[in-house]
Amino acid sequence: MAAEGGGGKCPIKRITQSVLVRLVWLHVLLFLSFLGLGSGHDNTASPSVRAASWSKCPLARASRFASTAFQHSPHPDALPVKAITCTAGPSQIHSASPPRSQFTLAAFPRTRTERDTPLRRRKPHLFMSAIDGRQSATADAAAPVKADKKRKENASNTLLNVHVIGLSHHNAAVEVREKLAVPESEWNAESARLCENPSVLEASVLSTCNRFEVYVAAADAHAAIRETIQALQERSGLSQAVLRRSLFILSGEDAVWHVLRVSAGLDSLIVGEGQILSQVRQCYLHGTEEDGYAGKVVARLLNTAVSAGKRVRSETSISKGAVSISSAAAEFSKFRCEMDNKRPFEGARIAIVGAGTMSRLLLVHLQSLGIRAITLVNRSMPRCLELQAEFTDMALTLKLADEMEDVIAQSDIVYTGTSATACIVTRARLEELGIGKAHPVMFVDISVPRNVEAECNDVEGVFAYDVDDLKMVVARNTALRRKEMLDAEVILAEEQDKFQGWQQSLTAIPAISKMQEKFEAMRADEVKKAANKLGGLSPKEMEVVEKLSKGIVNKMLHGPMSALRQPEGPEQKKRTLQILKAMFKLEKEMQE
Numbered sequence: 001m002a003a004e005g006g007g008g009k010c011p012i013k014r015i016t017q018s019v020l021v022r023l024v025w026l027h028v029l030l031f032l033s034f035l036g037l038g039s040g041h042d043n044t045a046s047p048s049v050r051a052a053s054w055s056k057c058p059l060a061r062a063s064r065f066a067s068t069a070f071q072h073s074p075h076p077d078a079l080p081v082k083a084i085t086c087t088a089g090p091s092q093i094h095s096a097s098p099p100r101s102q103f104t105l106a107a108f109p110r111t112r113t114e115r116d117t118p119l120r121r122r123k124p125h126l127f128m129s130a131i132d133g134r135q136s137a138t139a140d141a142a143a144p145v146k147a148d149k150k151r152k153e154n155a156s157n158t159l160l161n162v163h164v165i166g167l168s169h170h171n172a173a174v175e176v177r178e179k180l181a182v183p184e185s186e187w188n189a190e191s192a193r194l195c196e197n198p199s200v201l202e203a204s205v206l207s208t209c210n211r212f213e214v215y216v217a218a219a220d221a222h223a224a225i226r227e228t229i230q231a232l233q234e235r236s237g238l239s240q241a242v243l244r245r246s247l248f249i250l251s252g253e254d255a256v257w258h259v260l261r262v263s264a265g266l267d268s269l270i271v272g273e274g275q276i277l278s279q280v281r282q283c284y285l286h287g288t289e290e291d292g293y294a295g296k297v298v299a300r301l302l303n304t305a306v307s308a309g310k311r312v313r314s315e316t317s318i319s320k321g322a323v324s325i326s327s328a329a330a331e332f333s334k335f336r337c338e339m340d341n342k343r344p345f346e347g348a349r350i351a352i353v354g355a356g357t358m359s360r361l362l363l364v365h366l367q368s369l370g371i372r373a374i375t376l377v378n379r380s381m382p383r384c385l386e387l388q389a390e391f392t393d394m395a396l397t398l399k400l401a402d403e404m405e406d407v408i409a410q411s412d413i414v415y416t417g418t419s420a421t422a423c424i425v426t427r428a429r430l431e432e433l434g435i436g437k438a439h440p441v442m443f444v445d446i447s448v449p450r451n452v453e454a455e456c457n458d459v460e461g462v463f464a465y466d467v468d469d470l471k472m473v474v475a476r477n478t479a480l481r482r483k484e485m486l487d488a489e490v491i492l493a494e495e496q497d498k499f500q501g502w503q504q505s506l507t508a509i510p511a512i513s514k515m516q517e518k519f520e521a522m523r524a525d526e527v528k529k530a531a532n533k534l535g536g537l538s539p540k541e542m543e544v545v546e547k548l549s550k551g552i553v554n555k556m557l558h559g560p561m562s563a564l565r566q567p568e569g570p571e572q573k574k575r576t577l578q579i580l581k582a583m584f585k586l587e588k589e590m591q592e
Helices: 011-038 047-055 058-067 128-132 149-157 174-180 184-195 221-236 240-246 253-264 275-287 296-315 325-340 357-368 381-390 401-409 427-433 454-458 471-480 482-506 509-534 539-565 570-584 587-591
Strands: 159-168 202-207 211-218 248-251 350-353 373-378 395-400 413-416 441-445 462-465
Touching (some): 159 253, 174 211, 211 221, 211 296, 221 240, 253 275, 253 296, 253 482, 325 413, 325 471, 373 381, 381 395, 401 427, 471 482, 539 570
Antiparallel strands (some): 202 211
């Protein structure tokens, strides 16, 4: 017997037809409205003029009528939005543009002629009120406490942008850099301390021999930068005057471009050196650990930077034959040996204090320069034994740290590369031991913070150099790699566009989420009405209807959502979102 009131039709068939009629009609309206606004209208007109023209047409009235079927209540199936960022700057690079050249960051950009101004040179966004510390909160002097995770989760509905606050070999001397240096084991702790500030929502710290940089994501740029600088000032003990001269601040597109150049080795003291890429990768890995504070935006930026650095090294010749800090130190000491030590480099008695990565690279380059006998000093023996096993062609004499002074007294050249946070070689101790009286001694310190006190240069017969003294080798290396630098920046421009496209797509997520909620509410409401009219549907039949209606909604939304996620210019993306919000009356609901 036919179901009552059913006209002899199957209940599932009737409810399916009911849902299909309503949803397909709305889909047609949505599709035609996008076509109508995309063609046959003046796209050069202002959004308000086009909206007024659109509101008068019959299709708009039908769309408004259909939009009343949407409900405001969220649904469990609606996609969550965990983090939102705004796009960077509106400027774009064009293929016809000349290649970009290396730039030097400075806290106060100097006036330069048009000829000397490199393409994509960015003026740091200076917030001097931040450095003045106005309206800044005093950071807790206690040990870093994990920031409020709930506050970070609440940032999911906030548009974030990227900022870089830091200093490097370009604009800060080594005695300033060492004040802010942070051991890698403490990067996350420092990030956590920075994120205790209410405006800093994400943070990652990168600290190397030649730079200290903080990568921050925040909605309120001025407040976040002010709080970050205040925290750095309190930790380092540096005065405001020193920070004014040394810090650079970059935001948005400028910040993205800088991080990409750093990872590619274009901003390094030694252009093309490979160690910085592994350091940026470690910054990414630490930031995404359980106790890390690189959220969605900063993590994506660092991941993009690592990918860009790999591309540059595989697709250009910038890393082929490139020198590192260690190789520059070896070459520099060879050049200075005859002048300072009054003897040929090949016959010099050489010692290395420290057995880390830098010391290993030193051994590689000293071996290539013909050195066969070296004394290796370290606080523990296992790492020394590993290096001795690796460099079997060299005669390595191993000593513990308590014998360091005896080794220095018997050496002509001493390289220092330890992780000590204070000087291990001081003027007072050298004078007490009479170092330099019997024969000249050269110290080449490649550590930051420095291992050798600057005043050691005042001791007669002692010559002390640090990483800032390697500029002769640096200049020659940079000149040889000028073409590769330009080729690398073309690759970086592509990676920057990808990241900015990702950022732009995030601006559509709130509208997409709200549209999904509305469609889902409409679907659930229509299914409920039809089920009440039909009555007697079994749980299995209801499951089929639910699955069918959800599939229809998902397919209907796939096209519009894919279009919204496509990379567009900021103005075009804004215009598309305005049209969508006007059609479905999303603006008011998204503000609630």
